[in-house]
Amino acid sequence: MIIDTLIDKIREYKNPTVVGLDTNFDYLPDNMKDGISNFKDAADAVLAFNKKIIDAIYDIVPCVKVQIAYYEMYGVEGMRAFLETLRYASSKGMLVMTDAKRNDIGATAECYAKAFLGETKVNESVGSAFDSDFLTVNAYLGTDGIKPFLDWMKKRDKGIFVLVKTSNRSSGELQDMLLQNGKTVYEYMGSLVEAWGQEYIGRYGYSSVGAVVGATHPKQAEILRREMPHTFFLIPGYGAQGGKAEDLKVCFDKDGNGGIVNSSRGILCAYKQEKYLGMDFDNAARQACIDMKNDLNSVIMR
Amino acid sequence: MIIDTLIDKIREYKNPTVVGLDTNFDYLPDNMKDGISNFKDAADAVLAFNKKIIDAIYDIVPCVKVQIAYYEMYGVEGMRAFLETLRYASSKGMLVMTDAKRNDIGATAECYAKAFLGETKVNESVGSAFDSDFLTVNAYLGTDGIKPFLDWMKKRDKGIFVLVKTSNRSSGELQDMLLQNGKTVYEYMGSLVEAWGQEYIGRYGYSSVGAVVGATHPKQAEILRREMPHTFFLIPGYGAQGGKAEDLKVCFDKDGNGGIVNSSRGILCAYKQEKYLGMDFDNAARQACIDMKNDLNSVIMR
Numbered sequence: 040m041i042i043d044t045l046i047d048k049i050r051e052y053k054n055p056t057v058v059g060l061d062t063n064f065d066y067l068p069d070n071m072k073d074g075i076s077n078f079k080d081a082a083d084a085v086l087a088f089n090k091k092i093i094d095a096i097y098d099i100v101p102c103v104k105v106q107i108a109y110y111e112m113y114g115v116e117g118m119r120a121f122l123e124t125l126r127y128a129s130s131k132g133m134l135v136m137t138d139a140k141r142n143d144i145g146a147t148a149e150c151y152a153k154a155f156l157g158e159t160k161v162n163e164s165v166g167s168a169f170d171s172d173f174l175t176v177n178a179y180l181g182t183d184g185i186k187p188f189l190d191w192m193k194k195r196d197k198g199i200f201v202l203v204k205t206s207n208r209s210s211g212e213l214q215d216m217l218l219q220n221g222k223t224v225y226e227y228m229g230s231l232v233e234a235w236g237q238e239y240i241g242r243y244g245y246s247s248v249g250a251v252v253g254a255t256h257p258k259q260a261e262i263l264r265r266e267m268p269h270t271f272f273l274i275p276g277y278g279a280q281g282g283k284a285e286d287l288k289v290c291f292d293k294d295g296n297g298g299i300v301n302s303s304r305g306i307l308c309a310y311k312q313e314k315y316l317g318m319d320f321d322n323a324a325r326q327a328c329i330d331m332k333n334d335l336n337s338v339i340m341r
Numbered sequence: 342m343i344i345d346t347l348i349d350k351i352r353e354y355k356n357p358t359v360v361g362l363d364t365n366f367d368y369l370p371d372n373m374k375d376g377i378s379n380f381k382d383a384a385d386a387v388l389a390f391n392k393k394i395i396d397a398i399y400d401i402v403p404c405v406k407v408q409i410a411y412y413e414m415y416g417v418e419g420m421r422a423f424l425e426t427l428r429y430a431s432s433k434g435m436l437v438m439t440d441a442k443r444n445d446i447g448a449t450a451e452c453y454a455k456a457f458l459g460e461t462k463v464n465e466s467v468g469s470a471f472d473s474d475f476l477t478v479n480a481y482l483g484t485d486g487i488k489p490f491l492d493w494m495k496k497r498d499k500g501i502f503v504l505v506k507t508s509n510r511s512s513g514e515l516q517d518m519l520l521q522n523g524k525t526v527y528e529y530m531g532s533l534v535e536a537w538g539q540e541y542i543g544r545y546g547y548s549s550v551g552a553v554v555g556a557t558h559p560k561q562a563e564i565l566r567r568e569m570p571h572t573f574f575l576i577p578g579y580g581a582q583g584g585k586a587e588d589l590k591v592c593f594d595k596d597g598n599g600g601i602v603n604s605s606r607g608i609l610c611a612y613k614q615e616k617y618l619g620m621d622f623d624n625a626a627r628q629a630c631i632d633m634k635n636d637l638n639s640v641i642m643r
Contacts, residue, residue: 212483
């Protein structure tokens with residue numbers, strides 16, 4: 040079960056971190072940006088940057104999360120850099136997560152599921168478009184928009200993370216609304232996710248159907264941890280967005296399992312921080328990963 | 342205002358239809374599929390099919406909606422076919438809508454907004470990745486995930502359609518839940534959409550911030566039409582999904598404005614229907630568009 044593979048790797052590295060490759064061209068050091076003026080060269084530069092980041096962290100970080108929006112904005116060439124990034128991280132033994140928050144009605148969700156978790160048939164041939172171990176999805180459309188992902192999870196040992204309580208400031212506008220049954224929208228969404236995950240529970244007691252739960256909302260995270268005992272959390276919002284290690288404690292169980300914490304800009308742009316001044320971007324990223332790991336482990340018992 | 346351009350075109354053609362280019366390779370006639378066994382050739386065949394569909398309908402249909410999932414599943418080559426489809430439809434004078442249901446926190450939504458409605462900077466150069474007139478979005482994350490799209494709408498005269506009440510069977514699981522304020526989730530989402538649209542209202546009284554409201558839920562559509570007087574509806578679910586013209590009447594005002602109805606498989610695969618037997622796929626598609634237009638106009642007063 041892919042969730043067990045992820046947890047095994049987190050335990051081996053003693054590091055519940057996923058590095059977000061939200062690689063905006065603007066994040067690159069000047070010497071990688073100079074003279075570039077089109078999408079193809081920008082995408083190549085982003086890919087080269089990503090490869091050096093991966094080289095610097097693959098032996099201490101279990102997983103990368105590639106945020107597809109940062110590649111779509113460079114067009115078809117950006118999508119090629121996205122694909123090559125997935126492949127390179129996989130080739131280095133990392134687990135790869137595509138953060139795409141895809142969602143649609145069943146027939147269309149099936150296409151997204153094929154694209155990121157499954158296979159697409161062309162006559163008698165099959166291929167995988169953007170093969171990932173995990174995909175983030177949005178469940179505003181309910182069960183029949185999620186089912187195709189579940190089916191491919193079963194066939195190819197994949198996982199998903201469903202948006203439950205997101206890390207952004209206005210997440211409460213809909214997600215914190217109270218329903219007549221006394222639950223909030225995010226708790227209700229959490230109950231759907233917990234139910235979808237029942238058939239995918241691995242040997243640590245967590246399901247390959249996970250939930251996105253923002254580090255910036257510790258009170259809500261605590262409620263969700265209690266109400267979703269089999270659901271593994273993907274936790275964005277640490278670092279640049281303001282979430283602190285102390286706030287994350289509630290997401291983890293007494294064995295230190297239960298979640299993986301994302302950091303993107305905090306790692307990719309570490310070389311711009313005073314703390315890492317004078318270091319190359321890749322060395323700075325590695326050091327920032329080590330510092331983040333120590334910070335997390337200071338509060339997460341394991 | 343782009344919504345006025347759309348309504349003008351609907352009125353000129355007397356046709357409130359958008360054709361969905363959800364072009365699965367499997368939909369193509371055998372002679373376009375034979376011998377093809379990789380994503381590049383499949384994507385080229387899909388693009389060739391799309392071009393013939395566009396050629397057959399551009400003078401009677403105001404708009405195409407390109408469902409990106411059907412292209413992502415053929416990888417980078419699929420994305421190239423997606424881009425070329427957008428460009429070809431635009432070059433024929435059609436309005437183009439990307440159906441991608443994108444959503445994320447502000448900083449990431451900004452990347453999606455650049456990709457589909459805006460421009461991406463590479464040093465001092467700028468380019469548009471997948472330039473569309475309209476984009477569908479999902480607002481589970483609330484206002485700060487929508488704001489970047491609104492900003493680009495203003496800068497480049499674009500529009501969005503926000504998921505409110507989707508056409509699929511399980512849409513009610515979350516969307517029909519009752520909130521403690523007495524409203525359903527879809528009504529509450531509708532009120533957010535109506536508010537976001539206030540600054541984008543054109544001369545027909547409708548906003549460039551529209552809503553997705555499924556044809557398969559006429560009771561809910563009637564409520565939404567009353568509660569969202571300035572919101573134009575993108576209406577999926579007609580035809581293959583079971584929505585009937587009679588059910589759609591409630592989406593339109595007394596002048597026959599207020600919505601545009603999508604059909605995808607019903608047009609693309611018309612050539613497989615007994616009704617159009619013996620016709621080439623493009624001629625069958627054109628005839629199916631004419632039949633759909635007449636069907637809609639029989640119930641929509643204008």
